[in-house]
Amino acid sequence: MINEKILHYSISEKLGGGGMGVVYKAEDTKLRRTVALKFLPASFSYDEEAKQRFLYEAYAASSIQHHNICNIHDIDETEDGRLFICMDYYDGKTLKQKIAEGPLKINNAIDISLQVAHGLLKTHEQKIIHRDIKPANIFVTKDGTIKILDFGLAKLSGQANITKMGSTLGTAAYMSPEQASGNDVDHRTDIWSLGIVIYEMISGKTPFQNDFEQAVLYSILNEEPEPISSLRSGVPVELERIILKALSKDPEDRYQHIDEMIVDLRNISITEQRDSLKRFNLNKKKKTKHTLYWSAAIIILLTSVFALWTFLDTTYTKVEKRKFIAVLPFKPISETDENKDFADGIHDDVIIQLSKIGELKVIARSSVLEYQESKKSLKQIASELGAGSILEGSTRRSNDLIRVNARLVDPETGENLWAETYDRPYEDIFVIQSDLAQKIAAALQIKLGTEELFSLQAEPTENMIAWDYFRKGKYFWEVSYNFEGNLKSAEMFTIACSLDSSFTLAWIFRSMAYSVVAGQSPSFEERLNYIKEAEFSLQIARQTGEDMPEYHLARGHYYYHIKNNLDSAIIETEIADQKRPNESNILYFLSILVSDKGDWKRGYNISERIYQLNPKGTGGLLLGAWSTFGLGLYDESEVWADKLINNDPESGLGYVLKTITVLLGKGEIERAQSILNEAKIFTLRDTYHFAIYQYLIYLYKKEFNKAVSVFKDWNYPVRWYFLGIAYKLMNNQTKAFDCFDSTRVIYSELLSKHPDNKKARLRLAVAYAALNDKTNALLQMAQTTEDSRRQFEIDYIYFNILIDEHDFAVKLLKKYIQDRTEPTSFMIKNDPRLDALRKRGDFKEALKMIPDE
CATH class of the missing domain: 1.25.40 (Serine Threonine Protein Phosphatase 5, Tetratricopeptide repeat)
Known part of the structure; x- marks a missing residue:
């Protein structure tokens, strides 16, 4: 057709072609402009379905006016009955061609993703689903503008399908699971396809690959993509989370609307640009005619600076050391049960508030509880905990009135760094906690960021009864390792949610608790109910809590305990850690995950961070034992396990880890048996793991009848x-x-x-x-x-x-x-x-x- 003239279009060259047509560059002789003409293949002339789809493309695309969507000018027919669409001509390359040259820069990929997402936003607003988003249908002009092409598979929401029942259309590698299985699709299928495109831009390949189309479809339906961070270094954790969320096999787990994805992409785009600017500024060198003058000035200044060095170094060290803070248990002014509970609750709340401040390192609550009645000096306590400042206080609650006394002390000098007394109604408890945290930050010369300030000032609930039940749930959550304790925690969170349905933090912890309970449940039917509760709670929490670190931690628990998706669990927990970097509970869970992944070295490094924040708690000790076991350091692992036994003999965790080390690491089967026997005397709290390792001992000794007897009274389905x-x-x-x-x-x-x-x-x-x-x-x-x-x-x-x-x-x-x-x-x-x-x-x-x- 090159050099032919069709109607008032003069064709000059072929640009490309696909399943629904061939595209030519042409000159519109009437309007004197360059256009692109897309012709329905001649072989389709008598295919009514193909014609209908081709016409539908023109209708779908022409009804959308947006700078990221290819403009349609006209639809016409040649003298021999061939349909064609007249559209804008663009100078540039398809995204497919650009990816063929190699993976894109992160910033470039995010920019393209945002433009495609904006185009899809307009498309979805018009109730149109593209259904064939892929690099070949995304055009990148020379100035970087994105144009979405080819609406040949587009579908108007609510309109009857114009395709054959159950048929799968579109390039297989980019199909959503529902599209691949021939089921009904909605706008979320485009979100999936965009996730595939982003994955390919970053890694240079699609996540589901095979030589055969059916094998690709099988992978889409049944397999998880390889983590993109394993294919390319430097991929932001948040970008990987965005991709994984877009590629959730269940549409309910994806972004529900493209504008939600735009928000996340825009946030990461801003972060990347800011980081790039920082790198640019660090690398930029300026040379001016004043260089010599500045050099001379610097030499003079260095003399003065050197003289001040000792003073500045000492001051800096003291300021930084004070940011390592221990909050001692608050003392009730009067010894009533109500006052004891209130003092205990506000102690936990204050630690949580201070943990929201990124520059502060707050000793975990479990490490300071032993100092409740301690006669030790503040200096001695600080030395044992490695703290540079100590917050102590007292409280009283009388009906709806409360008093909180608090003071921040330098334990080395005894100097009061800050002190305050609050007399307020109980309903002002969150205001008190917020003010206290902000003033401590000021006393320690910490400048709070906007996000930190917002987090500190947020009031979790207006219903104080709901808050009391939430704190009860937190108590059981923190002290329980077994099914019954975690279920009790979930029940307390459930009551809190029933009293205040907008209590986001309660919904988040309810989801976490039910995720863990589902993993521990001995009943298969009950497990399914617990899973439903965890999913429902997470869905509610997402509406207002998606930016909270606790929400991402809850998603991590959900992926780990329910979905058995280790990669997604790690990504979500890493996001939580980024948002709140010195929270020992987040670090504890992250260490478990990376160790399960086989990254024992990283697990050990995280356990050291936990031990620093929680030197008296079980978390750092447990993970120290587990990660050194994984690294093959069995003597060290046994030392960690012994510390754990001495610290918390009743939990059984130390005995379990010591048994694992002695049995599987050192191969000392009889000593492993004696450790288990000792454990059964001191604790019955971890019967699940005791049974598993008793079974293994009998199995390795080939005492199979005894191995069978272990599960005689066991109700867990895995038996x-x-x-x-x-x-x-x-x-x-x-x-x-x-x-x-x-x-x-x-x-x-x-x-x-x-x-x-x-x-x-x-x-x-x-x-x-x-x-x-x-x-x-x-x-x-x-x-x-x-x-x-x-x-x-x-x-x-x-x-x-x-x-x-x-x-x-x-x-x-x-x-x-x-x-x-x-x-x-x-x-x-x-x-x-x-x-x-x-x-x-x-x-x-x-x-x-x-x-x-």
Whole structure:
């Protein structure tokens, strides 16, 4: 068609083409302007559906006037009946062409994303869904303006489909799960596709790739994308969160409207620009004619500065040291139960308020409680806690009137840095806490940022009864490790929410509590109810609390305990840590997550931060023991575990960690048994983990009847999985079959409601393998993630033994030995699940690969 004249258009060159048409550059001889003409392919001349879609594109695009959407001028027909659209011609490249040249700069990618999002905002306002957002349909002009092209698959909300029932249209790699499965779609399908495009701009590849379209669709429906931070360094955590949120498989978990995504993209754009400006200013060098004068002046000044150095250094050190603060328990002025509870509650509240100040490092509450009745001097307490300043106070509550006395002291000198007495109605409690925190900041020469000030001044609720129940919930949340205590916490938060439905912080903690309870629940049916409560609470909290660090922490718990999505849990918790960097509870959870991921070194580094903030608490000790175990430092791990036992013997956590270290790290099976026996005398609070490790000891000793007896009175659903393994190893095929069949039923039901639970999926695959159903076993294992297979690698090796893939099982074992830093020797040499491989030559070769421990 080049050099042809069609109507009043003179065609000069072909620009490109797609499934719905070929595009040419042309001159409009009437209006003397350059345009682009898109022709319906000749082969579609008699395809009514194609014609209808082509006409619909013209209608959809022409009805939207926006600078980020390609302008449509006209639709016409050639003499031989071929339809074409006349649109603006732009000089530049498609985004597909730009990505082919390499991943984009972060700032550039964010800018493009924002422009596409603004175009989609206008589109969605017109009730039009694009349905084919991809780099080939995004044009980047030479001046950087984005134009969204090709509305060939667009759909008007509420209009009947013009496509075939159940058909999947659009390039497979960019389809949303609902689009890939042929289900109804809404505007959130465009949000998914934009998430794919952002991922590709940053990493240079799409998250779901395969040579076959059906395999791509399967991945979209069943697999999680590889974390983008593992593909490219320097990707902002917030950008990764935006991408993951856009790529939530359930549309309800995505951005519900594109304007929400725009807000987050704009915020990160501002941050990136500010950081770039800082880097520019740091690197910029100015040379002027005054350079010599300035040099001379600097030499003179340096002499004076040097003379002042000792004084300034001492002053600076003192100022900075004072920012490490311990808040001692507030003393009730009168010893009534009401006054004791009030003093206890306000102590916790003040610590939380001060923790919102980024420059302050506040010793955790659990580390200062032991000083409630202490006769030690402030100087001695400060030395034990590593604090540079101490806040102490007293309180009284009489009906609806309260008094709060507080003073900030330099423990070295005894100097009063600040003091205040508040006599107010109880309803002013939040005003008092806010004022107290702000004045302490001023006394410590801390300038509060806008966000910090807003957070300090925010009043969580106007209902003081709701606030009292919230504090009760916080108490159970902080002291409980078991199912019953966490459930009690959730119930208190529920009452608080019922008294004030706008109490965002209560909804957030309710979600966290139910997420943990769901993970601990011994009842499958109750677990499903707890999951619903956690999801509902998170949904309510999101409406007003999306910017709060506690909200992101709650999302982290949800992803970890319910979704079994470790990467998303880490990202959400990192955001919480960024927003509140010195909060020991956030750091505690983050350390658990990164250790589960296998990043033991980072886990240990975080545990050191926790120990600094909470030297008397269990969190830093627990994580110190766990991370040193993962690093193979078994003696150090045992020292940490002993400290934990001495600090909190009743929790059982120290005994559990010491058992793990002695059993799996040092391979001392009898000593591990004696540690468990001692634990059962001192505590019954952690019966879940005691049972698991007692089972493992019996398993490694090949005392399978005793292993079975461990779960005699156990109600946790996972018991059927463990029993199935024990009976299988006993060669009791009938009972093994019954147990694995129960496992199949339980996990199939769980996965029907929560298909992204990777741990359940892997155990279901093992169950099918044990039931000799290789087809379903492979189908289930194909839907697990590499992350879950790495986390439960011995189970994955056992799975391959069960399906008679022994060669592959040994290959996995060798890779396991090469890749792991945590213990391998004792487990591999003693785990009876691997006995089927032990006579093989390649298995013996694998054993030689194990380093001396």
